[in-house]
Amino acid sequence: MDLRQLVRNFQHLRRVSGGVGILPVVKANAYGHGAAPVARALVSAGAEGFCVATLQEALDLREDGLLAPILVFGSLRPEQFPVAEANHLDLAVVSADYLRELAAWQPRAAFGLHLNLDTGMGRSGILLDDLGACLDAIHHLQGRIRGVMGHFSASDEPDLRFAGIQRRRFEGALAQLRDAGLTPPMIHHANSAGYLRGLTGGDTHARCGIALYGLSDLGESEAAGLKPILELTAEVTRAVRIPAGTTVGYGSTYVAPRPLALATLNCGYADGYPRALSNRAVVGFRGRTYPVVGKVSMDQLTVALPDTVLIRPGDRMTLLSRNPEEPHSVRNTARLLSTIPYEVTSALNRRVHHDHASSS
Ligand SMILES: Cc1ncc(COP(=O)(O)O)c(C=O)c1O
Structure with missing residues (x-):
């Protein structure tokens, strides 16, 4: 923040x-x-x-x-x-x-x-x-x-x-x-x-x-010059290469169509990142965005990247961007969920502020 x-x-x-x-x-x-x-x-x-x-x-x-x-x-x-x-x-x-x-x-x-x-x-x-x-x-x-x-x-x-x-x-x-x-x-x-x-x-x-x-x-x-102040980031806890056909998450709702890099992030719906964003949202990483794949679970979510992208445990990805124009801004996330920015940010759990919310 x-x-x-x-x-x-x-x-x-x-x-x-x-x-x-x-x-x-x-x-x-x-x-x-x-x-x-x-x-x-x-x-x-x-x-x-x-x-x-x-x-x-x-x-x-x-x-x-x-x-x-x-x-x-x-x-x-x-x-x-x-x-x-x-x-x-x-x-x-x-x-x-x-x-x-x-x-x-x-x-x-x-x-x-x-x-x-x-x-x-x-x-x-x-x-x-x-x-x-x-x-x-x-x-x-x-x-x-x-x-x-x-x-x-x-x-x-x-x-x-x-x-x-x-x-x-x-x-x-x-x-x-x-x-x-x-x-x-x-x-x-x-x-x-x-x-x-x-x-x-x-x-x-x-x-x-x-x-x-x-x-x-x-x-x-x-x-009036008002700008968002909140950025939600999460840490990569596992980074793996997966072959085509690998299933991801509860219900296996995502099956890798080709070999991919798969990042697991330490943020889930208990942190206030909505499960309704499963297989719908994107996250930011080094200036690009990548899809959230599989179901968002209670404490973790998974992101698919081309297998050419180098990711390591400890890397941080941006779940909610401060830039209102980005697809994963609070405003655009609210639109994706057919709700209002108030609901997206007020759903964030207090543990997010200890672990994932970046400060600058
Ligand atoms: C009674 C009351 N006043 C003021 C506000 C602030 O509204 P806003 O966030 O739109 O400025 C609220 C928020 O819902 C409210 O319930």
Whole structure:
């Protein structure tokens, strides 16, 4: 992982829209990149706070020594509130019921809340129709409410009409809260795409994940100079010459059509390299790409090369390239799997970072 490029991405992002603060989203182990090193690098670059999905993700970061504010998107059970308080965590209010649970509890000072408003994402937050009925509980918690947030569902699509509708609903709800005397310091509705496409209105912050990791597919992302930071490599553990007719892997789904060099790499689906890439993906080696042959197994996969290519145990091959144009980039791998880059990187297992992820 290239932490210098991560910091450059962060700095480029900050330049896009002067004045709007960036809250890095480091949930799911920073989308598979490694939450602790990512957060450490971004703190040094001036990040003022972070977002995660679960209590445990927040506690892991505290354990690692992160002192900056951390906002937890997901819900906690009431018995977990004291742990959140003791660790100075901020909680997103995921529903009207959750708000009432929080109001019934008597938090002390070190406890922040961000009112999440469901402006059209339809999965989390207070429904706008319920906001009026929540005002009493909101007043009760007023001193603790640090932010108001929402979430775009379609800010990365060519048609931004629904994003515009969500934006207007958010502004309407903010006005309703202002009329009720609530003006929290932080206002944030945008994710990476919403931020890059200028859908921040008068917000103070934007919550950016994918753009920081350089994996947003938007033209705006390229224009802003954002680049991928993750490269996944694995080591050759066995290099052999095989005759035509040799079967490879579970189910013998690959039979060598001619004499070949066969490399076994120490990465498999338990590391997050999808089994669905069996007999479909390529890996990079010394400036060329070669096919993954046979089924990807739990800890290993196999690559076929012409028998003229010299390979040795200890050589490294690139499974996910940082160059977006290469066939084995995260973007193109996601396309091959009919999914999105988020899923490809967040599936990477933590053991990958100890053993295979190269750093530069
Ligand atoms: C509530 C919330 N905010 C922000 C983000 C960051 O989104 P992105 O990675 O598209 O910037 C996410 C990610 O899914 C999210 O769930």
